[in-house]
Amino acid sequence: MIQTPVIVTFANQKGGVGKTSLCVTFANYLVMKGVRVVVIDCDFQHSILKCRKADLKHYGEELIPYEVWSHEPNSSEAMITLIEKLHNDPGIDVVLMDSPGSLKADGLVPMFVNSDIIAVPFHYDLVTVPSTASFLMFLDRLRKAVGSRMKARLFIIPNLHDNRVGKRTELLLWDNTRDTFSNYGYVTSKISRRADLQRFSTIAGLDLAQAAVTPVFDKIYDSIFDTLEPLRKVELTGIQLSENLSPKSGKKKYQAADSPVILAGDETEEAEAGDSNNDNQPNQ
Numbered sequence: 001m002i003q004t005p006v007i008v009t010f011a012n013q014k015g016g017v018g019k020t021s022l023c024v025t026f027a028n029y030l031v032m033k034g035v036r037v038v039v040i041d042c043d044f045q046h047s048i049l050k051c052r053k054a055d056l057k058h059y060g061e062e063l064i065p066y067e068v069w070s071h072e073p074n075s076s077e078a079m080i081t082l083i084e085k086l087h088n089d090p091g092i093d094v095v096l097m098d099s100p101g102s103l104k105a106d107g108l109v110p111m112f113v114n115s116d117i118i119a120v121p122f123h124y125d126l127v128t129v130p131s132t133a134s135f136l137m138f139l140d141r142l143r144k145a146v147g148s149r150m151k152a153r154l155f156i157i158p159n160l161h162d163n164r165v166g167k168r169t170e171l172l173l174w175d176n177t178r179d180t181f182s183n184y185g186y187v188t189s190k191i192s193r194r195a196d197l198q199r200f201s202t203i204a205g206l207d208l209a210q211a212a213v214t215p216v217f218d219k220i221y222d223s224i225f226d227t228l229e230p231l232r233k234v235e236l237t238g239i240q241l242s243e244n245l246s247p248k249s250g251k252k253k254y255q256a257a258d259s260p261v262i263l264a265g266d267e268t269e270e271a272e273a274g275d276s277n278n279d280n281q282p283n284q
Contacts, residue, residue, distance in 0.1 A: 013132075023097075036091060058203075160191070
């Protein structure tokens with residue numbers, strides 16, 4: 001078991017790969033396991049923070065399952081101070097960090113160095129694969145530069161996968177990509193592109209989305225706690241369990257259309273910041 005608080009960072013220099021939606025969905029997964037979670041929104045788009053504000057207006061403050069903090073990763077000193085603050089908080093089991101789709105911020109190096117797990121979502125296409133490979137090589141150079149201070153385990157997640165896409169030559173390339181990426185970390189099973197994963201909420205339990213990602217999240221959870229059993233008993237009710245509640249005597253049923261969820265497609269705006277150049281070198 002990794003000593004708590006455990007820092008899990010969702011990162012890739014390529015925008016639009018599903019970092020933000022997976023980060024929030026993993027937070028909801030951990031809450032179901034009785035894990036005390038804090039989410040740090042370090043993405044310059046602040047999609048998670050925007051979603052939380054919309055959720056509070058819709059559901060109220062009494063159902064908040066975890067805190068969402070906003071942090072601009074522009075300063076390495078400020079990032080180190082934040083990490084020290086998190087490590088000194090006995091009320092936190094897991095910290096989830098949503099990083100920007102860029103490597104240009106100075107605070108990213110201490111974020112990666114101090115992470116226990118780095119989850120790297122990507123999808124198989126001729127743009128994302130080379131960019132993700134560049135990011136993995138950056139992390140590898142960083143690990144060599146700082147030595148034993150960087151202990152992060154890498155989980156590389158094929159996300160937004162569509163079985164209908166890909167010629168035979170491309171499918172062979174994807175298989176080779178999986179083999180190559182496995183040299184840098186554990187490549188998980190694929191998460192299929194589906195409508196349930198095009199939205200996320202920081203309060204509502206999107207149970208259909210959870211079903212799609214549970215096999216991948218189980219691997220990460222087990223690597224942290226050495227078990228799939230819940231960390232502690234937790235009582236969740238209503239919207240915290242499912243966004244589709246059964247109606248109660250005249251009360252409106254929660255439907256997907258009623259929820260102020262953020263579409264995963266919004267995070268493609270990360271790409272506007274531009275991918276980092278392939279020759280990124282870790283700061284020492």
